[in-house]
Amino acid sequence: MRLHRNLVFAVIDGLHEIFNEGDYADKVVQKLLKRDKRWGSRDRSFIAETVYEIVRWKRLYAEIAEVKEPFSREKLWRLFAVWATLRGIILPDWKQIAPTPTRRIKGKFDELSKIRKFRESIPDWMDDLGEKELKKQWDKEISALNQQAPVVLRANTLKSTRDKVRGLLEDENIDTEFVKGYPDALQLTERANVFSTEAFKNGLFEVQDGSSQLVAEFLDVQPGQRVVDTCAGAGGKTLHLAALMQNKGQIIAMDIYGNKLKELKRRARRAGAHNIEPRVIESTKDIKKLYGKADRVLIDAPCSGLGVLRRNPDAKWKLQPEFLDTIRKTQAEILESYAKMVKPGGKLVYATCSILPSENQNQVKDFLTSEIGKNFTFTKDKKILSHESGFDGFYMAKLERKL
Template sequence: MLNSPLSASSTELVISVLSLVLSQGKPLDRAYSQHFSGLQLVPAEQARITIVAGDILRRLNLYCYLADIKPEEMERFGSKLLNVWHLFHGLDLPKMQYALPVDREDYASRLAIAQNQPVLWDGCPQWLDELGQAQLGDNWVQERAALNQAPKRYLRVNELKCSREQLVEKLAGEYVLTQAVEGVSTALEVLSDSALFRTESFKAGWFEQQDAGSQLVAAALDAKPGMRVIDACAGAGGKTLHIAAQMQGKGRLLAMDVEQWKLDKLKERGRRAHAHNVETRLIVGSKTIKRLKLSADRLLLDVPCSGLGVLKRNPDAKWRDTPERLPVLMELQQHILQSYSRMLKVGGILVYATCSILPDENRNQVDAFLGANPNFRLLDDESISPAASGFDGFYLARIERIAE
């Protein structure tokens, strides 16, 4: 967290970012991009802005309660919210020109009340708390608390370019302090406040920024050099590039998605990473899948999901989403698992993965698929708990095709 107040200009940027997210429904990363592009911000100040905006969104209802404002009033009363945020964290108030004052007595009274309301204190909307309790029971309380914490920064070493030890040494020469993550052979935790994407190591393709829990998904695929591998929901390709490194650049790696711009981004990242065995293909309909029937040795289905395991990193989602979205996503997950699994060879292995911690999106989906498809069998599965691991939350299941 900060050890000094934001500057006046930075408070204005935080309010503008939050207004875009809360009033116009923009994803947080795009709000950052819109406001930071063209500005000559030093990396340290940009980091301070993202720290504050992210923390406010992780516990938005708490800060709004303390400031006695509504989220949709951010543009008008954002200065009051920023003053409350500074008070909450024991900082001097920022020197804003037209800041709305905070009634200290009312603030203290509200703070005392909030401390005795765990759901509010954890920054959890009511719909999400009810869903979490229904899905996870007593385990939800610790997961709820974990999801309001700031995410740690993790890197994935690109083993096409270097070893983890070489990356540690090279980053240290660029004043970036890191340490190895136990249990995740490709992961480093960043310990210093550094501008990672301005390092020569990043420009040379030695690493990608990727949560340590996310790295366990591609690791479970266990792709080997010379295999034919399909990443069927590749997106911008973080896991695709990890698989390419597993394959040592040998064999065929097909990255597929329904959105071309994501595949274009993947191509750009692949060039930097020297992942030369990656081929991209747009999914334009069921024929795209049918043409690849029984062709893959390994198949990754990192399906669209609620994203409730990555709320630390994407806190805006819990103020934008509703419980009505979950059944729609579950239907899509069922469709992808049933349809895309046709691309797997007999004896091949698919990994079904989500960035959710809800059983309905995870093991329950796998059990339903296996019940309808006796030609597949479950090898093993794993739930990565934010509370237990400190990582983002993920689920992965390894499934083998045993017959056509």
């Protein structure tokens, strides 16, 4: 592979913004890709993939390169040199690249690969916590969470079918395959820009991970019901609920962030989902108004996001152990408060994109012994680990309110 100076400079600039200025990797990459209109799809994918790779393996590469944060530009070039060397790329004779001890890099890589926290490039606290909560499964799980996530689509059944979407994408030279056990899913056989396709612009599909596609189905919604999606965000699961309800009934999509609900409105228009009513949560009054009124309630709770590290590798470095203590309290409060919206005989699903029992099974267990929780019976739950499913790590539990 021949390295192009302007592309590598873009990578270094991006890493500087992520590591030294605390910007989010996805936003930085989006901005970088607009820098030069002459870049083709291969150039753009080099930038995106290289930035994400170096972010993902930051701890390992920094250890090999013998550099510590904050990373000066000189140190970022050393990280890049490690990345390139480990990929067998011959480094050009540029003044930014110091002579690179290829053999020492490879030797150090082999040595560090014997120690999990370096091999999987994670902070000590995360390694300790993963082992404590997941025991023997942690080894396989963290390894799976360091793989690049596949691109999975969900055919929008309000407008099309999975077969039709597959055919239309094929016409645009994008190959997909069906995924067993996921009725509306199509997985790309190789990465491509699906957002520029006519099928996407016409709202025939959404990009949505396989695990995430199981949540709306788990809620067991029926056309004509009143459903509340309490932490709707930009609405991936809300749109799936609308499709499962065939646009009949009412979905109240709630969130504390108005800008996310604006994005949901835009997506709902494109998807032809007409039964969604976005509502910003401005105070507890907005929740109380709905007490005892919903047939179904989805709580897609805020969480550590450890199940989605494959698509957000910078979360490994931004996440702090103190945040976990705070988020667990928030989860318990949300469950306690939002559960009151379920009417007798109605159902509730509590879901997270975390793999930690302390955010999942333990939260549900504690809730069921609380004052409001005693009105509910546990129906079933589903734990999804990345190394078993090939998709994101997820958890969902279904509870039913007693009559």
